[in-house]
Structure formats: structure tokens, C-alpha cells
Amino acid sequence: MVVPKSPEKKLPQNLCLEARLSPNPSLSQNSGGLKHSSSNGSFSSVTSLELRPQEFSETDALLPNELYGGSRFSRSLSSKDPEGSSGPEETVCSMVLQILVPFLLAGFGTVSAGMLLDVVQSWDVFQDISEIFILVPAVLGMKGNLETTLASRLSTAVNAGKMESSREKWLLIVGNLALKQLQATVLGLLASVMATLLGWMAEGQMSLNHLVLLCSTSLSTAFVASLLQGVIMVGVIIGCKKIGLNPDNVATPLAASFGDLITLALLACFSQWFYSFMEFYPYVLYLVDLFYLCLIPVWMVVSSKHPASLILLRTGWEPIIAAMLISSVGGLILDKTVSDPNLAGIIVYAPVINGVGGNLISIQCSRISTDLHLNYSTRGIPEGHKVCLNPFYTFFGSGANHRSAQVLLLLVLPGQLIFIHVIHLMKGGLTLPSPLFTVFFLSASLIQVFLLLCTADCMVHCLWRRGKDPDSYSIPYLTALGDLLGTALLALVFVTLWCIGDTGNV
Structure with missing residues (x-):
């Protein structure tokens, strides 16, 4: 905006x-x-x-x-819409073209991540330490939350002219990257502890060696993936600014899922590597954990140098920690589903349905947040959003954000059809998808995105009215909710198909 x-x-x-x-x-x-x-x-x-x-x-x-x-x-300016806020001269065609390419690229990334997860589930570490399946959605969701909030904040700053000064631009970038590394370290540790606790609640036993391995794997994956993808995301946003694309449409979907493949590959490799040390050289795992924990003060000092990251350093923990907990519950559902041989095919499609939902809702949150930042004072919102509205207003109200909600919802069906076909061509599933499975899967994905878009319209405006920055607060909650909804709905699809005897993909 x-x-x-x-x-x-x-x-x-x-x-x-x-x-x-x-x-x-x-x-x-x-x-x-x-x-x-x-x-x-x-x-x-x-x-x-x-x-x-x-x-x-x-x-x-x-x-x-x-x-x-x-x-x-x-x-590039336009006149005011009936709500009293302004939008860019952005036609529906222009919006679709800007969203479609990164959406498809990110979708192919989630497809590849699903296929990779299908391959690595037979590795020794995944067979012996089932808690890793609980860790997978938590780490992927955590990475997505940190990347999308970074992309949304920097996109808002770009559109607001905050990166015109070279000095201010790099102070903002370095402060946010350091903050993200700190958040990745803390959340990686919490995610491993949460996965261990959920595994203990489900199976009734807890191993200290498993906890240490999960901590080392989660910390290493979160640190490396966050640093690598953060640098890439900064380059994408600066590139969008130079060539005249709206980073709200491009950066957030790429941040949401294109790194899923990289993150999952790092998690699988680190876990298998640390697993090889666990029996004879367990002290290596403790040294790895200690190394990442010693870096925490460094990230705190660097991130406190810029006012924006300093505020988030003090107040920005609530949404990402809550999101990690929500995603861990989705991981528990995935772990229980994968353990059933009749439902093992779900492992391929879980990253796809969750990634698509995360992509689309991140775009909408970033667009609404940018509009509020540029057109309204803090705690001031459009007249029609004084209270949470019905879903009809989300899609058929006035303004560019309502048009984008329509576009994003309409992208679900063709996008998921393409991704299902790609999975079939790359032989990622156990069998060919049946027509009934395709209908059920598309319905689950459509319900997921519909609920997320309605929730986003209410949540972003409520957070702004309470003086909270939607860029940092709304996306973690909504992407985590998308992971939980997507995994639960997909599990329901597979259980339903198995109960009615459709073996097309169950």
C-alpha cells in the first residue's frame, strides 16, 4: 500500500x-x-x-x-476509497500477476518439502526418535513466522519511505536480522522442549538423550535457516523496491514457504548427524547447545541499537511463543497420524496445505497492516472495523484489501490442483490421488484459507486498535492457526477416506 x-x-x-x-x-x-x-x-x-x-x-x-x-x-497514487483509506493504483490483474509467481514458487517449495519429508521419515533418527515429527511443524512454523514478520515489517518500511536513507536502511536491516537470530535461538530451544513434553505426554516416557538431540537439532536448524533466509529476504525486498514491485505481494509468500525445503533439509541432516554422535560422543551435542546459548547476549546488544528492533526485543515475544505452542499441537496431530500405517500418506500433503495457507494469509496481513500504517494514526481504524464483522464484509466490502481477499481465496483451488498434480508427477504419494481425495483435499484447503482470511480481517484491526503492530503480532498467530487447521483438516480427510473405504490415497 x-x-x-x-x-x-x-x-x-x-x-x-x-x-x-x-x-x-x-x-x-x-x-x-x-x-x-x-x-x-x-x-x-x-x-x-x-x-x-x-x-x-x-x-x-x-x-x-x-x-x-x-x-x-x-x-504511484490513487484517490481515496469509500472507507476513507487510500490504496495504490493497483488493478486486479496487476495484483494477481504480482502474487501469482511467488505464490507458485513458494508452493513448489512446499511440495518439495513434503516429498523430502516422505523420504527422510525412514531414516534411523526419525524411526527411533518419533518426537522429531512433533518438532517439524513447530520449526517450520517458527521459521515462517520469523521470516514473514521480518518481510512484513520491512515491506511496510519500504512503502513508507523509511529506507530512502542508506544509513537508516542498514540500521533497520541489521537490527531486525539480529533480533530474528535471537528469536530463532530462543524459540528453537523452546520448540525442542515442547516436542519432548508432548512426546512424553503421548507415550509416557522421556529420554534425556532425546531431549539433548532435539535441542541441538532445533537450535542448529533455526540458527542457520534464519540467517540464510533473512539475508535472502532483505535482498528480495530491496530488489522489489528498485524495480517498482510491491513487496507486500512478493516478499511475504516467498518468506512463508519457499524456505520450507531448506529448513526441512537442514533439520533432517542435522538430526541424522547429531544422532550419529549421540552414542559415542554425546558431549558434542552439549557443546553445540552451549555455543548457541552464548550468542544470545551478542544478538541482544546488536538488536537494541535500533529503536524498532528494541521495542520488539522487549514486547515482541508473546505472539511468536504462542504461535510455536499452537504449531506444536499440530505437530502432535501429525505424529499420531503418521504412526498409523493406513494414514502414512498424509506426510506428503501436510507441508503443502499448511504452506499455501501461510502464504496467502501472510500477504493479506501485510497488505492490511501497510494500509493502517500509512493511512491511520495508532489506534485509529476505518469506520467499518470498529467491531469484528461478518465474513461477507471481508470479501465484499469496499477497498483494495477486500479485492485482495477475493483474489487470494480464488487462488486456492487452481493452486492446489497444480500442486497435487506435481506431487503425482514426482511420485510423492503412496498411490495415485483419487477423485474423491482431490475433492476432499481441495475442500479442506478452501475452508482453511476462508477461515484464516476472515480471522485476519478481524485480528489485524483489533491489534491496531489496541496499539499493537500487526506486522509483528498478527502473522505468527494466523500462520500457526493455519498450521493447526491445515493439519487437523487433512487428518480428518484421510481418516474419512479410510473409514469409507476409499484407498485412492489412504
Whole structure:
């Protein structure tokens, strides 16, 4: 989303009268932004007052007074929609084209991840330590949450003109990358402990060696994958800015799932490698854990250098920890399903249904968040979103975000048909998908995305109204909810098909 050029934008009621925009047409001639100068050359009170919140919140440090600097997108402008917010001159065709390519690429990544998981499930470490299946959705979900929140925050900053200054740009990037490494380390440790506890609750036994191996695997996977994909994501966002693409449409789907294959490959390799040390050289695993824990103070110091990452360092733990716990429950469902030979084929399709849901909902969250950052003061929301609305309004209201919800929902069926066909061609399943399985799978995916889009429309606006940054809060909750819904619905599909005797893919 971009900064509107129209000078008639309504300001919140709690601003003083001097903050009202003048109808003088000369104000709209200043480089497409709301930043304009008075006769003595200083910035008018519109900028200084509108961006001076009454309270200090997570959103303040991310988009300070330079918010309305003209980025490439802020030079592509449009008129105000009926809700009172502005959107870019983005046609439905342009939106689909920008979303489709990264969506398909990310989808192929999830297909490859599913096939890889189908192969590695026969490895010794996966056979002897079943808790790894609980760890898989938690680590993949954690990686996706950290990448998508990073991509969403930086996309908002790009569209807001926050990366025009080279010094400010690199301070923002380095602070966010250091914060992400800290979060990956802490969440990797918590995910391994959670997987061990859930495995103990399910099977009634706990092994210290298994816990240490899970910790080493989770920490190593989270650290390496987070660092590698974080650097790639920064390059993607900067590249989108240079060539004039909206990073909200491109960066978040790539961040959500294109790294699933890399993350899963790292998890499988690290787990098998550490498994080979566990019997004769167990001290290696303890040294690995100690190494990553010793890096925590370094990441804390670096991330505290920038105000945006400092705020998240203090307040941004709740959503990602809660999301990790939710994803772990989905992992427990996956573990129990895979252990049944009649339902073993689910392992191929679980990353696909979860990845597609995560891709699409991340796009919508990022777009709504950008619109709120650019068009409304903190705690100020569109008139129609004072309360959670019915699903009809999510898809058929006015504004670009409602059109994007329609586009994203319509992408589910053709996208999943393509991915099922690719799985069939690459022989990822146990048998050929039956027509009944295809119908059930598509229905489950459609229900999942529909519920996520409706929840996102309500959650993002509620978080903004409470002074929380949706870029950092909404995506972890929604992607974790998508993992839980996707795994549960897919398990229901396989159980239903097995009960009615359809052996097309069960």
C-alpha cells in the first residue's frame, strides 16, 4: 500500500485544529506525499502532529516522522476509497500477476518439502526418535513466522519511505536480522522442549538423550535457516523496491514457504548427524547447545541499537511463543497420524496445505497492516472495523484489501490442483490421488484459507486498535492457526477416506 496524495484525508478527532489539512491545492504538489512545507520552509504541523502519538507503542519506532517520505510506491497514487483509506493504483490483474509467481514458487517449495519429508521419515533418527515429527511443524512454523514478520515489517518500511536513507536502511536491516537470530535461538530451544513434553505426554516416557538431540537439532536448524533466509529476504525486498514491485505481494509468500525445503533439509541432516554422535560422543551435542546459548547476549546488544528492533526485543515475544505452542499441537496431530500405517500418506500433503495457507494469509496481513500504517494514526481504524464483522464484509466490502481477499481465496483451488498434480508427477504419494481425495483435499484447503482470511480481517484491526503492530503480532498467530487447521483438516480427510473405504490415497 502507498501514501495517498489526496489532501482531503480525514485526521483523527484528537488532533488539534492546526493539524487539519488545508484545501490549498499547492499542498498536493509536493512529490506525492503528505509531507509539505510552509512558506518559511519548515514542515507544517500536519506531519509533526499526525505522527506524534499520545502513547509510545510498538508501531512508533518502526514508522517515525520520516514515514511520509516519497518511496517509489508513493509516487504511484490513487484517490481515496469509500472507507476513507487510500490504496495504490493497483488493478486486479496487476495484483494477481504480482502474487501469482511467488505464490507458485513458494508452493513448489512446499511440495518439495513434503516429498523430502516422505523420504527422510525412514531414516534411523526419525524411526527411533518419533518426537522429531512433533518438532517439524513447530520449526517450520517458527521459521515462517520469523521470516514473514521480518518481510512484513520491512515491506511496510519500504512503502513508507523509511529506507530512502542508506544509513537508516542498514540500521533497520541489521537490527531486525539480529533480533530474528535471537528469536530463532530462543524459540528453537523452546520448540525442542515442547516436542519432548508432548512426546512424553503421548507415550509416557522421556529420554534425556532425546531431549539433548532435539535441542541441538532445533537450535542448529533455526540458527542457520534464519540467517540464510533473512539475508535472502532483505535482498528480495530491496530488489522489489528498485524495480517498482510491491513487496507486500512478493516478499511475504516467498518468506512463508519457499524456505520450507531448506529448513526441512537442514533439520533432517542435522538430526541424522547429531544422532550419529549421540552414542559415542554425546558431549558434542552439549557443546553445540552451549555455543548457541552464548550468542544470545551478542544478538541482544546488536538488536537494541535500533529503536524498532528494541521495542520488539522487549514486547515482541508473546505472539511468536504462542504461535510455536499452537504449531506444536499440530505437530502432535501429525505424529499420531503418521504412526498409523493406513494414514502414512498424509506426510506428503501436510507441508503443502499448511504452506499455501501461510502464504496467502501472510500477504493479506501485510497488505492490511501497510494500509493502517500509512493511512491511520495508532489506534485509529476505518469506520467499518470498529467491531469484528461478518465474513461477507471481508470479501465484499469496499477497498483494495477486500479485492485482495477475493483474489487470494480464488487462488486456492487452481493452486492446489497444480500442486497435487506435481506431487503425482514426482511420485510423492503412496498411490495415485483419487477423485474423491482431490475433492476432499481441495475442500479442506478452501475452508482453511476462508477461515484464516476472515480471522485476519478481524485480528489485524483489533491489534491496531489496541496499539499493537500487526506486522509483528498478527502473522505468527494466523500462520500457526493455519498450521493447526491445515493439519487437523487433512487428518480428518484421510481418516474419512479410510473409514469409507476409499484407498485412492489412504
